[in-house]
Amino acid sequence: MKRPIFGCGWKMYFKDSEAIEHANILADKISVEENIELYVLPSFTVLREVSKILKDTSISVGAQNMSWNEKGAYTGEVSVLSLKEMDIKYVEIGHSERRKYFAETDKTINKKLKKALEYDLVPVFCIGENANEKNNNLTEEVLTRQIQNALEGIGVNDAKKIIFAYEPVWAIGKSDAANVDYVEVTHKFIRSLLRFNYSSQINDGEEFKLVYGGSVSTENAADLIEKPNIDGIFVGRASLDPNGYFEILNIVKNNSK
Ligand code: PGA
Numbered sequence: 001m002k003r004p005i006f007g008c009g010w011k012m013y014f015k016d017s018e019a020i021e022h023a024n025i026l027a028d029k030i031s032v033e034e035n036i037e038l039y040v041l042p043s044f045t046v047l048r049e050v051s052k053i054l055k056d057t058s059i060s061v062g063a064q065n066m067s068w069n070e071k072g073a074y075t076g077e078v079s080v081l082s083l084k085e086m087d088i089k090y091v092e093i094g095h096s097e098r099r100k101y102f103a104e105t106d107k108t109i110n111k112k113l114k115k116a117l118e119y120d121l122v123p124v125f126c127i128g129e130n131a132n133e134k135n136n137n138l139t140e141e142v143l144t145r146q147i148q149n150a151l152e153g154i155g156v157n158d159a160k161k162i163i164f165a166y167e168p169v170w171a172i173g174k175s176d177a178a179n180v181d182y183v184e185v186t187h188k189f190i191r192s193l194l195r196f197n198y199s200s201q202i203n204d205g206e207e208f209k210l211v212y213g214g215s216v217s218t219e220n221a222a223d224l225i226e227k228p229n230i231d232g233i234f235v236g237r238a239s240l241d242p243n244g245y246f247e248i249l250n251i252v253k254n255n256s257k
Contacts, residue, residue: 004225004256005037005163005211005232006249007124008239009064009092016046023053025242033058036253037232039090040239041124044078048086055087062090062124065098068111080119091116092124094150096169106149113150117158124163124234125150126213127190131170139168140189147193156201159194163209165234166190171214173236180223183212187229207231218244221251 014022019042026040039060042050051061067077083091093116094109109125116123127150129142143166151159166186171178187210194208212224213234224230233252238244 002231002256003035003037004252005039005209005234006252007038007062007090007163007165007211007213007232007234008040008245009095009213009234009236010040010042010240011064011097011236012043013237013240014042014046016043016049019043019046020049020053022240022242023050026059026245027053027057029242029246030057030059033249033253035256036249038249039122039124041090041092047083047088051087060089060122061087062092062122063088064092064095066091066093066112066116066121068108068115070115080115080121083121084119088121090122090124090163092126092165094146095126096128096130096167096172100169106146109150110152110154113154113162117154117161122161122163124165124211126165126167128167128169128214130168134168134170139186143186143190144193147190148197151197156198159198160206160208163211163232164190164194165211165213167213167234174215177212177215177217177220177224180220180227183224184227184229187212187227191229216248218247218251221248222255225252225255 038058039062041062041064093112098104113123127146129139133142168178209231211232211234212230216233216235217238
């Protein structure tokens with residue numbers, strides 16, 4: 001059986017006191033879950049506190065971004081060295097909101113991925129086409145560009161540590177997720193692209209980790225997680241309410257392949 005992944009991006013939805021309250025509820029109820037990979041991504045300001053609260057649970061804590069520089073005159077940035085001091089394990093890189101509002105490019109994403117891997121953080125690397133690109137049948141072209149640029153200079157062993165989060169921009173923050181069959185076909189494409197990229201170095205049975213994000217909810221999580229090429233889900237709004245979180249957690253546990 002595969003070990004499914006259930007990750008949560010808290011974005012800027014919680015102020016610190018709310019994030020702490022939420023983390024305490026998760027810590028109170030969560031048991032040790034060995035057969036599922038769990039992480040949450042709070043704001044920088046509360047990372048240390050949430051990390052302490054969740055220390056004895058199976059939920060790892062990650063940042064939503066980081067600098068590709070370690071130190072220096074980079075006002076407003078956060079270094080990987082600070083994340084390591086806080087015992088942070090994951091870092092989200094290249095979310096479409098960061099690409100759209102904060103001018104992240106494939107090139108800066110490539111530098112961040114390399115820095116994260118150098119320091120043994122698990123990158124949650126986001127990719128996905130926007131509505132216009134989808135309507136013009138450019139999904140595969142966009143994904144190919146995003147993946148190839150971002151993985152430049154990254155070897156197969158590091159690529160296997162990355163969680164690839166397919167998040168079609170048009171499905172984020174909406175009432176419905178992308179159609180499950182569409183996601184499965186797209187994941188299949190991403191998987192074959194990765195296998196092709198690393199074809200001389202990948203052995204049979206070795207796999208890349210692919211999760212889906214974009215309006216995942218208690219309604220659609222089971223259908224998504226059942227698909228052979230969907231290794232996990234990445235959830236925003238539906239994970240912010242503790243009841244929703246625990247419901248989705250059970251769905252992922254009960255429907256893993
Ligand atoms: P959503 O966000 O679940 O609120 O649509 C998903 C994401 O952006 O990762």
